[in-house]
Amino acid sequence: MAFPTETVYGLGANASDARAAARIFEAKARPSFDPLITHLADVADLEPLVGAVPPAVAALAARFWPGPLTLLVDRPAVIPPIVTSGLATMAVRVPDNAYARRLIAAAGVPVAAPSANRFGQLSPTRAEHVVRGLGGAVDVVLDGGPTRCGIESTIVDARGERPVVLRLGALPVEELEKVTGPVTIRPGSSGQPVAPGALAAHYAPRTPLRLPAAGVAATSGSVPGMLRGYLAFRDRPAGDWTAVEVLSVSGDLTEAAARLFEALHRLDAAGVDEIVAEPVPETGVGRAVNDRLRRAAATWHSAN
Numbered sequence: 497m498a499f500p501t502e503t504v505y506g507l508g509a510n511a512s513d514a515r516a517a518a519r520i521f522e523a524k525a526r527p528s529f530d531p532l533i534t535h536l537a538d539v540a541d542l543e544p545l546v547g548a549v550p551p552a553v554a555a556l557a558a559r560f561w562p563g564p565l566t567l568l569v570d571r572p573a574v575i576p577p578i579v580t581s582g583l584a585t586m587a588v589r590v591p592d593n594a595y596a597r598r599l600i601a602a603a604g605v606p607v608a609a610p611s612a613n614r615f616g617q618l619s620p621t622r623a624e625h626v627v628r629g630l631g632g633a634v635d636v637v638l639d640g641g642p643t644r645c646g647i648e649s650t651i652v653d654a655r656g657e658r659p660v661v662l663r664l665g666a667l668p669v670e671e672l673e674k675v676t677g678p679v680t681i682r683p684g685s686s687g688q689p690v691a692p693g694a695l696a697a698h699y700a701p702r703t704p705l706r707l708p709a710a711g712v713a714a715t716s717g718s719v720p721g722m723l724r725g726y727l728a729f730r731d732r733p734a735g736d737w738t739a740v741e742v743l744s745v746s747g748d749l750t751e752a753a754a755r756l757f758e759a760l761h762r763l764d765a766a767g768v769d770e771i772v773a774e775p776v777p778e779t780g781v782g783r784a785v786n787d788r789l790r791r792a793a794a795t796w797h798s799a800n
């Protein structure tokens with residue numbers, strides 16, 4: 497079933513049951529090389545599941561769980577390899593959402609859950625998005641309203657000496673570094689599917705999306721014969737656009753992140769030929785917002 501987390505809606509199944517996990521891949525049309533995140537109800541559930549945890553991983557879990565941080569640990573034997581796509585590591589987190597935690601606790605098993613969308617498409621931040629995107633492929637959608645963060649969890653491999661960020665996400669790198677010291681950010685777009693959420697082309701609307709060329713004002717909406725939508729950070733753009741979404745009139749990056757996918761879902765439904773998306777300030781969670789916009793744009797560049 498699909499359920500809300502504080503980041504995006506997840507499509508959950510029993511992580512210790514290979515057949516249940518296989519149904520997730522089927523419902524999402526997700527390639528089998530893209531591993532799933534295992535969700536736990538409580539921080540205290542980690543050690544019983546995986547045994548000894550590296551001290552740096554335990555410290556991050558203690559500080560940020562429940563919350564939008566996914567950590568890598570060794571895959572325990574009770575989790576079948578399909579969940580981790582055969583990797584020796586397992587991605588795991590405790591979501592900060594009461595519905596999610598009660599559901600996982602009631603299930604009494606670790607819950608494997610990717611975002612509840614078709615592979616490569618926009619992540620769902622509302623139950624309606626799940627129904628629209630996955631429809632009959634999902635048995636149940638638990639509606640917990642719009643998600644708080646609106647952008648996926650930050651994925652970190654903290655097993656080595658210096659933590660490596662595998663995917664930018666809702667937990668800002670600046671917050672992480674307060675606990676860990678300097679981290680390395682691996683964009684992961686270099687070919688190996690370390691974290692396919694980090695593939696160059698991902699998180700894309702159906703409508704072609706592009707970022708305005710640096711230094712060129714995106715300004716006038718009118719291109720003869722073309723309907724265009726605009727995704728703005730805080731100020732409404734000049735010109736006449738068919739559809740405009742403003743992420744945060746007060747210029748608040750947390751609000752912008754929370755509204756990102758929702759705004760893209762709406763622009764996608766507006767019947768425009770193209771979406772122009774303006775980057776947000778490259779700081780805090782703004783880095784993850786820009787990361788998603790670049791990847792959505794890359795889908796359309798690589799398609800041509």
Ligand code: TXA
Pocket residue numbers: 501503504505506507530531532533564566568580583585586587591609610611612647648649650651662689690691692693694
């Ligand atoms: O916020 C989130 O993380 C949401 C909610 C539902 O928890 N989940 C989510 O899952 O974004 P998904 O499947 O859309 O993205 C998970 C990413 C994938 O890109 C996957 O490759 C990466 O996590 N991942 C999973 N296991 C991994 C591992 N062992 N090593 C490296 N990356 C891993």
Ligand code: MG
Pocket residue numbers: 610611619693
């Ligand atoms: Mg996803």
